[in-house]
Each structure stands twice: as C-alpha cells, then as structure tokens.
Amino acid sequence: MEKTIIPIGPYHPLQEEPEFFMLTVEGEKVVDIEVRIGYNHRGIEKLSEMKSFDQSTFLIERICGICSTSHPFAYTRAVEDIIPVEVPERAKYIRTIIAEGERIHSHLLWLGLAGHFLGYNTVYMWVWKLREEILDVMEILTGNRNSYAMFKPGGIRRDIKSEDIPVVIKKMDSIVSTLEMLKKAVIDDPVIHARTKGIGILSKEDAINYCALGPTARASGVARDVRKDSPYGAYDKIEWDMIVTHNGDVFDKLVVRILEVFESIKIIKNCFLNLPGGEIDANIKDIPPGEGIGFIEAPRGECFHYVKSDGTNRPVRHKVRAPTFMNLPTCKATIIGEYISDATIILAAIDPCYCCTERMTVCNTKRKKIYTGKDLIKLSREKTEILRNKMGVK
Amino acid sequence: MTREEVLGDLRKKFKDDIVEILDERSKKVYIEIKQESLVKVASYIFKDLKARFNTASGVDMRNHMEILYHFLIEDINLLISLRVKLQKSKLEIDSLLPIFEGANWIEREMHEILGINFKGHPDLKRLLLPDDWPDGVYPLRRDYKEWDKNVIRDRGV
Numbered sequence: 001m002e003k004t005i006i007p008i009g010p011y012h013p014l015q016e017e018p019e020f021f022m023l024t025v026e027g028e029k030v031v032d033i034e035v036r037i038g039y040n041h042r043g044i045e046k047l048s049e050m051k052s053f054d055q056s057t058f059l060i061e062r063i064c065g066i067c068s069t070s071h072p073f074a075y076t077r078a079v080e081d082i083i084p085v086e087v088p089e090r091a092k093y094i095r096t097i098i099a100e101g102e103r104i105h106s107h108l109l110w111l112g113l114a115g116h117f118l119g120y121n122t123v124y125m126w127v128w129k130l131r132e133e134i135l136d137v138m139e140i141l142t143g144n145r146n147s148y149a150m151f152k153p154g155g156i157r158r159d160i161k162s163e164d165i166p167v168v169i170k171k172m173d174s175i176v177s178t179l180e181m182l183k184k185a186v187i188d189d190p191v192i193h194a195r196t197k198g199i200g201i202l203s204k205e206d207a208i209n210y211c212a213l214g215p216t217a218r219a220s221g222v223a224r225d226v227r228k229d230s231p232y233g234a235y236d237k238i239e240w241d242m243i244v245t246h247n248g249d250v251f252d253k254l255v256v257r258i259l260e261v262f263e264s265i266k267i268i269k270n271c272f273l274n275l276p277g278g279e280i281d282a283n284i285k286d287i288p289p290g291e292g293i294g295f296i297e298a299p300r301g302e303c304f305h306y307v308k309s310d311g312t313n314r315p316v317r318h319k320v321r322a323p324t325f326m327n328l329p330t331c332k333a334t335i336i337g338e339y340i341s342d343a344t345i346i347l348a349a350i351d352p353c354y355c356c357t358e359r360m361t362v363c364n365t366k367r368k369k370i371y372t373g374k375d376l377i378k379l380s381r382e383k384t385e386i387l388r389n390k391m392g393v394k
Numbered sequence: 395m396t397r398e399e400v401l402g403d404l405r406k407k408f409k410d411d412i413v414e415i416l417d418e419r420s421k422k423v424y425i426e427i428k429q430e431s432l433v434k435v436a437s438y439i440f441k442d443l444k445a446r447f448n449t450a451s452g453v454d455m456r457n458h459m460e461i462l463y464h465f466l467i468e469d470i471n472l473l474i475s476l477r478v479k480l481q482k483s484k485l486e487i488d489s490l491l492p493i494f495e496g497a498n499w500i501e502r503e504m505h506e507i508l509g510i511n512f513k514g515h516p517d518l519k520r521l522l523l524p525d526d527w528p529d530g531v532y533p534l535r536r537d538y539k540e541w542d543k544n545v546i547r548d549r550g551v
Contacts, residue, residue, distance in 0.1 A: 224446065293473060295473075
C-alpha cells in the first residue's frame with residue numbers, strides 16, 4: 001500500500017505547546033513516527049551558569065509553569081547535596097505539601113485535556129473547574145496560584161500560617177467528594193472505554209528499555225516511583241500507596257493519574273496532621289566546590305538535576321533532565337500499528353511537557369520590532385474591528 | 395544485594411576498568427572508569443544490577459570533557475554515576491543505544507550542544523537546536539562565542 005506522511009504540528013489546534021510529529025501512515029494505520037522538538041528551547045542550562053545559586057532557583061522555576069515546584073525541588077536538593085546539609089523537619093513537610101498540591105493540579109489538568117482530545121468536553125470543563133479549587137488552595141498556602149517561589153537551598157522561604165490549615169483541609173474534603181463523582185463518571189464511561197482501552201500499549205519490557213518514568217511506567221506494571229524508591233521530604237514518614245496497573249494502555253495511564261490524585265490528597269492531609277514545629281531554613285552561607293545530584297518525583301516522572309560548583313557563587317554546570325525527555329521517545333513503541341484517529345490521545349497519554357524537555361535563551365529574533373502586551377491588545381482590537389466591518393456587525 | 399555487595403562486586407569484576415571510586419555519600423557513588431570500558435560496565439549495571447538509566451550529564455572542564463552516566467538501583471536506593479573523561483582532541487565515545495533505548499535522545503543532545511561523537515549511534519541528528527544553527531558551534535562549551543549578530547540580549551530588567 002502507498003505510504004502517506006501526515007504532519008502534526010509544530011502549531012496545531014490540538015496541541016498546547018509547539019512540537020512536530022511526522023506520522024507515516026498506510027491507509028489508516030500508523031507505520032512510523034518521527035518526533036522533532038526544540039521549538040521551546042530557551043537555553044536555561046546556559047543561563048543558570050550566569051546566575052547565582054539563589055537566583056537560579058527562580059530561573060528554573062520558570063522552566064515550566066505546571067511543574068513549577070518540581071524543578072526547584074530537585075535543584076535545591078542537588079545544592080544541598082553539594083554541601084551536604086540536612087533540611088529542617090518542618091521545611092521537609094511543607095515542601096511535600098506544595099509538591100503534592102502541584103501533582104493534583106497537574107494530573108487534573110491532564111485529565112481535562114485528555115477529555116478534550118477525545119472530544120469529550122464535559123470531562124474537560126468539569127475537571128478544570130475542580131482544578132481551580134486546588135489552585136485556590138495553593139494561593140492560600142503560598143500566595144501564588146502557580147510558580148510558588150517557596151523553595152530555596154536549605155529550606156523554604158515562607159512558613160504556612162496555622163490558621164490557614166483548617167480552611168485548606170476543609171477545601172480538600174470538598175474536592176474529594178467531587179472527585180469521587182468524577183472518578184465514577186470517567187472510569188465507568190463506555191465512551192472513554194471505547195476510545196482508550198487497549199490503545200497505545202506500552203509493554204513492561206519497553207518501559208524498562210526506554211527508561212520510562214512516572215505514571216507512564218507505573219501504568220505498564222513497572223513499580224517505579226522516586227518517592228518510594230529513594231524517599232525525600234516527608235514521604236517516608238507518612239503512609240501512602242504507590243499506584244501500579246498492568247495493561248499499559250491509555251486507559252491505565254488515566255486510571256493511575258486519577259487514583260494518584262486521591263493519594264496526593266491523603267499525603268497532604270497526613271502532612272498537616274503531623275506537621276512539626278521549628279525552623280524552616282538551614283541558613284546556608286557558602287557553597288563549597290563539588291558536585292551534587294537531586295532527583296524527585298514530578299507529576300510526570302522523575303525530575304533530575306545535576307549541579308557542579310567550583311566554590312564561587314554560581315554553578316559551573318547545571319544539567320536539567322525533565323521526565324518528558326525520557327517518556328516522549330516511548331511513542332515509537334506505542335503508536336506504531338495504531339489508527340491515525342487514536343494518535344493524538346496516545347501522544348497525549350504520557351502527559352508531555354515540552355517546556356521542560358527543551359529548557360535550553362538563544363533568542364534568535366530576526367524581526368526588528370518587539371511587541372509588548374499593549375501592542376498585542378491594540379492589534380487584536382483592530383482585527384476585530386476589521387472583521388466586524390466585513391460582516392456588517394455593529 | 396546490599397550496597398556493600400554491589401560496590402564490592404563492581405570493584406572485583408571491573409578492577410582493570412575502574413580508575414577511582416568516590417564514595418562519600420550514603421546514597422550516591424561516583425565511579426570513574428576508562429573510556430573504552432563504558433559499554434561493558436554500563437551494560438552490567440543496567441542489565442544485571444537492574445538499574446534504571448537516569449540521564450547523562452556532559453560537562454566541559456576546560457582541559458577535558460567529562461560525561462557522567464547516572465544509574466539508579468531502585469531496590470537499594472543507590473545512585474551510581476559513571477564518570478568518563480574525554481580528551482578535547484578526540485571527543486568520541488561508544489554509544490549506549492545498543493544496550494538500551496533510553497540513551498537515544500540524551501546522546502543526540504550531547505552531540506549537538508557539546509560536540510561529542512557517539513560511535514554506533516545510528517541517527518545523530520539535531521534534537522533541540524534550530525535548523526539554521528551553524529555546524530560546529532556548540533553552545534554549552536566554555537569557548538562558545540556569540541555567532542549571531544542579530545541576537546537580542548537583555549539580562550535582568
């Protein structure tokens with residue numbers, strides 16, 4: 001049969017971020033895939049070498065808007081590993097709370113998008129409404145809906161107020177009841193079954209071979225979670241379960257993420273119940289020469305940072321490896337042999353995050369004019385006006 | 395296997411390949427190995443010790459180039475970083491792609507940003523850098539110079 005090439009991206013209505021997939025299809029079957037990334041490459045590893053250790057924390061927080069805790073968490077752990085220094089207990093618990101809050105909103109964001117990709121916009125609207133409440137909780141705790149700026153090498157920047165805790169726990173309980181309803185609606189839905197069961201299967205062998213991470217690996221029966229394998233923060237002090245399923249298809253990835261949200265809520269509540277008092281910062285002064293590694297479980301899998309110091313106040317090398325960097329190549333194993341109509345949901349099933357993957361600014365702006373926010377609003381109004389005139393709408 | 399058994403095992407099995415073992419942290423070990431032994435040691439760690447390949451970090455050390463291959467043995471919570479030193483005059487090392495697929499992208503990344511050649515990698519094409527980026531310019535090297543005159547730099551507003 002004749003082969004046809006179907007390009008998806010780099011800018012496509014179904015994608016939130018720029019990436020390019022070149023699908024080779026025979027009839028309706030995908031026979032090959034080629035991935036091209038790099039459209040979001042900002043040179044953050046290079047930039048980090050020009051900033052001090054403290055400034056870097058803010059820089060790498062901006063690698064990604066969704067995992068805005070994972071990167072600083074891994075980075076601060078890498079810096080603490082150079083010295084080495086032990087973080088105060090209270091800071092460990094608060095770090096865990098923030099990281100789990102992020103996991104909840106990230107998983108919900110994916111679940112909504114998955115519904116959107118399947119053409120099931122009711123799920124999308126419901127889940128994103130629920131995600132708003134989590135963002136409100138994060139605003140109460142940190143002052144920000146996203147990019148919390150809570151982390152610093154040696155501890156955290158701000159403490160949690162004790163009068164906020166009952167409010168947050170009450171909100172969490174209300175989220176659980178809505179989530180129970182959603183879980184039943186999504187997991188038992190025949191439409192979702194038909195679109196996701198047995199689709200895009202990643203076998204256990206492939207998951208190990210591709211070094212897949214996070215929910216992508218756990219849905220394929222690989223019990224791999226940094227929070228259990230090499231515990232950090234407060235994860236070894238409180239009780240929670242790792243969610244592992246065995247089919248490896250899109251449905252299992254969905255189930256893993258939904259059930260993990262419940263575990264995260266459990267972890268947050270347990271952390272609040274056992275929250276110790278005391279210091280929140282180890283007050284690091286100098287960073288000696290040496291090298292350190294920090295890795296944590298981000299919502300999409302393990303986030304890995306390697307920092308090398310030469311005794312000055314700047315890192316000489318800062319290597320960042322985001323989970324999608326390992327998860328995205330697995331599409332070669334999952335998509336081949338599937339129908340073209342399932343391609344978008346299979347590609348979305350690993351919860352790809354290209355900002356993280358490409359972190360590296362080489363601002364190559366050939367255009368001389370730089371648009372500000374005001375210019376863009378002006379342009380948009382002008383365009384609307386032209387359209388109105390054309391259509392004769394007053 | 396415990397941590398001590400694993401390390402003793404590695405010491406015994408690869409005594410000619412290991413240059414130095416830096417064992418200062420309870421959960422992390424740095425092992426410097428000879429350049430030509432990489433595939434042998436990495437394959438033992440990945441296949442026999444059932445470790446997971448985290449990633450590799452390439453570092454430009456001015457006088458030489460260094461690659462650290464990080465492996466995590468999940469059962470005993472031990473992170474092994476294999477350190478390989480490369481001469482600047484001959485930046486070439488065997489690819490790990492034949493052993494596991496997970497090394498594919500990171501080798502492509504190191505190839506384009508540090509200019510290291512991976513022998514045995516079938517497809518060392520661009521991954522992150524744009525298509526109009528000139529050949530032979532490696533952004534993460536210490537001697538990197540701005541090549542594009544139109545670049546707008548504004549640091550710290």
